[in-house]
Amino acid sequence: MGRLTGGDPSLLRRINSSVVLHALRGAGTSFSSDTTDCPTLTDLTRVTGLSRPTVEGVVEGLIEAGLVVVESAAEEGGAKRQGRPARRFRFRAEAGHLLGVEISPHRIAALLSGLDGRIVGAGSREVDESLGADDRLERVRQVVADVLRRTGVPRSSLRAVGVGTPGIVEAGGTVRLGTALPGWTGLPLGERLRRSFRCPVLVENDANAAAVAEHWKGVGQDTDDLVFVLAGLSPGAGSLIGGRLHRGYGGAAGEIGALHLLGREATPEKLLSTTGEPLHPLDEQAVAVVFAEARRGDAQAQAAVERFLQRLVHDVAALVLALDPELVVIGGWAAGIDGVLEPLRSELERYCLRPPRVALSLLGEASVATGALRLALDHVEEQMFAVETTVTARR
Template sequence: MTVAEPERVLWPLNGAGAPVAPSAPAVVGVADLRATNAAAVLAVVRSADPHPRLSELVKATSLSRPTVEAIAEELADCGLIEVAPALSARGQRSPGRPARRFRFRPHAGFVVGVDVRPRSVTARLADLDGEPVAAHRLTVHADISGRARAQAVVSAIRAAMTEADVDTPHIWAATIGTPGLVDRSNTRVRQADNLRTWSDTDIVGILREELHCPVAVENDANLAALGEQWHGGGKGSAEQRLTESGSAERPLTEQGSAEQHLTGPGSAESGSVEPGSAERALAESGSVESRSAELPLTGPGSAEQRLTGPGSAESGSVEPGSAERVLVESGSTESRSDGPSLAESGSAERRLTEPGAAEPSPADPPPDALTDGKTGEMLFVLLGERLGAGVITGGRLLRGHHGAAGEIGFIHFPDPSATPNDPAPASTPTSTPTPGLQPLADSVISGVGVGDPGAVLAVEGYGRRLAAGLAPVLLALDPALVVLGTGRFRTPDTTAAAELLLNAARDHAARLLVDPPSWRLSSLGDDAVLTGAVRFALSSVEVVLHTRPTSLMARVRGV
């Protein structure tokens, strides 16, 4: 079955401006009214706690009971909602059968997030709540061609889908995180110096043909910044998160994925399922997914379970702060965001109701209810095999005119020999200066844990050089928070080196800046890119769920 991608796909988190509404009044058809009302009913079902009864849906939407009942049946028939099991009535007398309550079915569809690196490809499958369902990681040769790397991406996704028993029509969006420069439309990798012929490979077209759904490609540091803002070091206070999601948080359990080697296209690999739990809200939700295969496995069958993030995992959301209007033109609806939120949402959706029905006018939440200072103004620094950064400003991802914002790997950082007591790390060349910072050698990182004085000096020097190179960027952006990626510090014995690097960079930056930001280590580690990729993909699905939800089920039915 081949299902064509819609002519226009909205990726609300790509930092692009919202579509401009036409000045002429839109013509409203019966199908448009029904789609908009279905979106309104679905939004209430997803946000209500406890699960709403039919009468509560009528009250919340201001629609007539027959209309709501018909829409509920249609949504149930599409598989987007279901009748919730009756609450226990032990010890209570009931005069008759309890009223039906409805709940959202997050497994009605799924999204895919992919993390592409020089030596690995990881794919993760998440449901419409953003909960991890399955994950698969392949190890590849660093010098394979772009076509072979694309085949590895397809193989990893297919393995995750097989593990979760999910077929192609139930995949509704996918996002690939990759090193390098990505164009503004999120359709092409413009440059990737460390991935051979990758920029010559149409990975978006290949996956679109494979999955028959909207596909986007985005810079890995940008996705890591979105992931940290959503579930990591950049998330706001508990009160703010409740404002965004409409529900309390629940901890996640997770299970790592098994790593196998891919020597050529088509090799079979085994993956792992990553179970998790979180509550669903009005807008998109997601989860922090499992660490990479190098980390201890947790979850069912393991000796321990751990919480991802500082204490708990949150139910994220596409912030409902937009003044969204539903523009209805001859059978189609289009979302428009006028506010500072990261994505277009249905919080201020103008619902078109039947004649005589009252139209609710919910007020938009104030901007500071959507993002606190640290969440809205943040710099994520990717410290892996390459150096990069993702910038969140005004609560949105900053991509720049060419989509190259945050490419700090092209900065010429201070030479270590130019600063007293700052010896060059073991992996840093001392010949002709080159842009960026070479990663610290593993021996240096591990040496800090055993108290090697030379390793301590090297890591401190690296931190000072990082701060000195970032100082002009921080002066220009004035972020409230800098998050350092911890992909190079995966195990407990490297924690000392990570904290030493953080403290050295923070202390040196404080002497160079007017208003120094807060500094934190990433709480997501290797999961930051994948978490952001899932969030990015979910944001596209959310646009449809908030405007024409039943159209998504046409994929499953082959219409």
């Protein structure tokens, strides 16, 4: 069993630096000045509980590192004093940038932020679902290049890139299984993209990324136990348990789209058929026609939609029974189906011992890219706020 030792002066400096940097980065909510959110040394000393010489030394080091800048001078306590007014300091969110990228069958989307996670640029492009891996990755590069050009951010400013993609993703960024995109199974996606960006690239399953996004900026901000269902032809789900993403042993947690294998005959092609023959081709355009016919009152189309909704309910219920989340968030294109929430709520009450809350995604089609951006931000925060510890064996 190990114990932490705090006698190393460099460790103490790291801890103090992390404390001060946290305070500066959160200055918009931590300080209550009437004139500015940029704190003075006195403000930082009060909030962190550190001595003034310690805070001053840490701030000077952060300035040298480019993470903090002297924003303006101000009078301490609002009173006029002789000599120089107190300096105010600002965390430089522009000292680096982060990217969140969504790669889906029909579009590529990218979000660009500073080190504070605030969006400074965005872009997207529709793509053909038949594109091969090389062509699809080239579209990713084009979308990112366009966002960087329009925002004036150099590629060298990127500190990390998060990517959300369909499929089962291994920890190193390789897509172990990806049937939604041609040539995606076995693709070393993280490695391929790192060649273009020359910074850390974090690849995650799209539903997992969307779950992170809803917890960060969406309907799930008030709970640490949620399931996000990316409802489509083959639904997938991402889960947060205790605020932490649950990926499973091999990254395959939440692949509820495979549950139809238990029913053998109940494939999506047959569920959504209005003719008795499997729906072909099975794509979102063909499915949209079925839903449009159902809205016009076509009995066969209405029956097909009902079968689809029942399958979705059963898939979600299986996950809810296993995880007991507080909240289920429905996203993806099927979230736009009229009346999708009520069947889910009523059936979950029927099947589940403790029915969760059910809500539509607040982020819509931006959920995957937003979650990918949060993953990139998490990575950079781990570096900025890392505290190196010395572990010694207990004798």
